[in-house]
Amino acid sequence: MRVLEVKGLRKQFGDQTVLEDVSFTIPSQCIFGFLGQNGAGKTTTMKLILGLLKATSGEIFVCGEPVVYGNTKTNRLIGYLPDVPEFYAYMTPREYLLLCAEVTGLPKHVIKDRCDELLDLVGLSNVNRRIGGFSRGMKQRLGIAQALLNNPTLLICDEPTSALDPVGRKEILDVLLKVKEQTTVLFSTHILSDVEQICDQIAILHEGKLVLTGDLLTLKKQFAPRQIQLEFKDAAHANEVHSLLLNEARIQKINQQATMLNVEVNDLEGDGQHLLKLILEARIPIYQFKVVEPSLESLFMEVIGCEPMLPL
Numbered sequence: 001m002r003v004l005e006v007k008g009l010r011k012q013f014g015d016q017t018v019l020e021d022v023s024f025t026i027p028s029q030c031i032f033g034f035l036g037q038n039g040a041g042k043t044t045t046m047k048l049i050l051g052l053l054k055a056t057s058g059e060i061f062v063c064g065e066p067v068v069y070g071n072t073k074t075n076r077l078i079g080y081l082p083d084v085p086e087f088y089a090y091m092t093p094r095e096y097l098l099l100c101a102e103v104t105g106l107p108k109h110v111i112k113d114r115c116d117e118l119l120d121l122v123g124l125s126n127v128n129r130r131i132g133g134f135s136r137g138m139k140q141r142l143g144i145a146q147a148l149l150n151n152p153t154l155l156i157c158d159e160p161t162s163a164l165d166p167v168g169r170k171e172i173l174d175v176l177l178k179v180k181e182q183t184t185v186l187f188s189t190h191i192l193s194d195v196e197q198i199c200d201q202i203a204i205l206h207e208g209k210l211v212l213t214g215d216l217l218t219l220k221k222q223f224a225p226r227q228i229q230l231e232f233k234d235a236a237h238a239n240e241v242h243s244l245l246l247n248e249a250r251i252q253k254i255n256q257q258a259t260m261l262n263v264e265v266n267d268l269e270g271d272g273q274h275l276l277k278l279i280l281e282a283r284i285p286i287y288q289f290k291v292v293e294p295s296l297e298s299l300f301m302e303v304i305g306c307e308p309m310l311p312l
C-alpha cells in the first residue's frame, strides 16, 4: 500500500519558488529519509503534507485520501513531531502523555495501557522527573510517544536528531526502528549517517527540486562511483603515483589528499589489478589498497554536484 503519494508538488512564497515538481511515494512499513541541505524545502513539504500550507499546484494523498488545505481530515492518519517540540515543563512524561491522550479523545479504557506502552517504547517508563529537566533527546523521545498516541499510519519527524549528541541520536534511531514495525516513518534530516543506518528508502531534495528518490541500497549501487583508495608512506610517493596515473586512459578521476589517492575506475577488478601492477613495477611502496564501499555521502555529493571528501 502507498502510505504517502506526492505528485508534482509546487510551492511559491511570493515570487520565490521553494518547491518545484516534487513527486515521490512512500510504501508501508518503511523508514523514508527525506534529505536536503538547510533551506532545501523539507519543512515546507512536511507542512504541505499536513495540510498546514496551501500548495501552489500538485497533489498529495495519504493512504489514498487527498490532502486538502484547511481541512486536515487526513491528519488522523498522521503523527507529527516538529523539530522543536514544546511541552508543559512542570509535568512528568506520564502526566503529560495521559493529558494528551485525554485531549485527543482516546477512549478512557485504553488510555493508561497505551501511555505505558509508549513510554516503554521510547525508554521513559521509569522517568518520574519533570519534563523541564529533560535533555533534548529525552524531549524528542517523548515527542515521538505523543505523536504515536493515536496509532497513526504515518509518523512524520522533522529533523529529530539534528540537535542531539551521538548517544541521543542513537536512542532516537533505535526508537524509530522499533516504530517501523507498526508505522511508516518519514523523517527529514541532513545527517547522512543517520539515514544510512536506518532508512530503506530516500529522497534527496536540492534547492526545491527532487534530485533522487528510491531504495537506498539500489541507489547506492547504481550511483556511487567505483573507487579504489591508495595510501602511501608519504606525500612524495602519492605525488609520484598521481603523476603516473594521469596518463592512464582507463582512470576516470583522481583525487589526492596528502598521502592518499582516491581513484575512480570503470571496472574495479580489472582496473584495480592494472593499477597495482603499475605501482609495483614503478617500485613505489604502498601502505594500503582498498576498494571503497559506496556511501550515501558520495551519492549525495554526486547528485547535488559537490566533490566528495576522501573517505577515511
Ligand SMILES: Nc1ncnc2c1ncn2[C@@H]1O[C@H](COP(=O)(O)OP(=O)(O)OP(=O)(O)O)[C@@H](O)[C@H]1O
Pocket: 013, 018, 036, 037, 038, 039, 040, 041, 042, 043, 044, 045
Ligand atoms: N512562510 C514562509 N514565507 C517565505 N519563505 C519561506 C516560508 N517558509 C519557508 N520559506 C523559505 O523556503 C525555503 C525552504 O525552507 P524550509 O524551511 O522548507 O527548508 P528546510 O529544508 O526545512 O531547511 P532547514 O533544514 O533549514 O529547516 C527557504 O528559503 C525559506 O526561507
